[in-house]
Amino acid sequence: MTRDELLNAYPDIFVIDHPFVKHKLTSLRDKNTNTREFRMLVEELGTLIGYEATRDLETEDATVETPLETTLSPMLKGKKLCIVTIMRAGNGLAEGVLKLSPSARVGHVGMYRDPETKQPVEYYLKMPHSVDERTIIVVDPMLATGNSAIAAIDKMKEMGAKDIRFICLFAAPEGIEAFKKSHPDVPMYVGAIDRELDEHAYIRPGVGDAGDRIYGTR
Numbered sequence: 001m002t003r004d005e006l007l008n009a010y011p012d013i014f015v016i017d018h019p020f021v022k023h024k025l026t027s028l029r030d031k032n033t034n035t036r037e038f039r040m041l042v043e044e045l046g047t048l049i050g051y052e053a054t055r056d057l058e059t060e061d062a063t064v065e066t067p068l069e070t071t072l073s074p075m076l077k078g079k080k081l082c083i084v085t086i087m088r089a090g091n092g093l094a095e096g097v098l099k100l101s102p103s104a105r106v107g108h109v110g111m112y113r114d115p116e117t118k119q120p121v122e123y124y125l126k127m128p129h130s131v132d133e134r135t136i137i138v139v140d141p142m143l144a145t146g147n148s149a150i151a152a153i154d155k156m157k158e159m160g161a162k163d164i165r166f167i168c169l170f171a172a173p174e175g176i177e178a179f180k181k182s183h184p185d186v187p188m189y190v191g192a193i194d195r196e197l198d199e200h201a202y203i204r205p206g207v208g209d210a211g212d213r214i215y216g217t218r
């Protein structure tokens, strides 16, 4: 499916086309952006996209005493947040989302993509308790084939999660289609939908290997 067909077919795919987001995504694409800048930009984008991805969280009025009077004013209510990072590259994004809600719990799913099969290999899993009672925000900068995100969300659902949303910075149309076939109930908050996957299943034009660029490996 093309980008427009995907957006028409799935109204819960949100492309965050704010000028700050666009500008920072372009800086990430630049091969001359160094490790320090890359890591900072990923974190900033985590905050900006996380802000949109939590727009529908419920609030309720609380009584508060200002220096002048007592008033009712809204505060977050309801389910607790859990941010789930797909390591490694998700960690930088998770830090940015955590800025919005520093007391959120954090889950870690360690996965790397086998270069031959393009299937994710899981090497770590640690989640907080009561996953079923939380709003789960799964984060990974890259959605290429979609296999890693699909597998991570499979895990969340096996553990009882019911309220899940997904944030990424760059997505390939192929990955979005696969993701939505597997998890039609999970809204997606995306920085940019890129053109295609190449023969190594890298996103084009993309940013290259996000994990390597965040951590300066390779």
Ligand SMILES: O=P(O)(O)OC[C@H]1O[C@H](OP(=O)(O)OP(=O)(O)O)[C@H](O)[C@@H]1O
Residues within 6 Å of the ligand: 086, 087, 088, 089, 090, 111, 112, 113, 114, 118, 120, 140, 141, 142, 143, 144, 145, 146, 147, 148, 149, 175, 201, 209, 210, 211, 212
């Ligand atoms: O949609 P997919 O085809 O599954 O590809 C995307 C995955 O690949 C990257 O991780 P990578 O395997 O490079 O691990 P890393 O984060 O440790 O670099 C990226 O951060 C995603 O997790």
Ligand SMILES: O=c1cc[nH]c(=O)[nH]1
Residues within 6 Å of the ligand: 089, 142, 144, 201, 202, 203, 204, 206, 207, 208, 209, 210, 211
């Ligand atoms: O383009 C891609 C695809 C998978 N993982 C990345 O980091 N980049």
Ligand SMILES: [Mg+2]
Residues within 6 Å of the ligand: 089, 209, 210, 211, 212
């Ligand atoms: Mg990588």
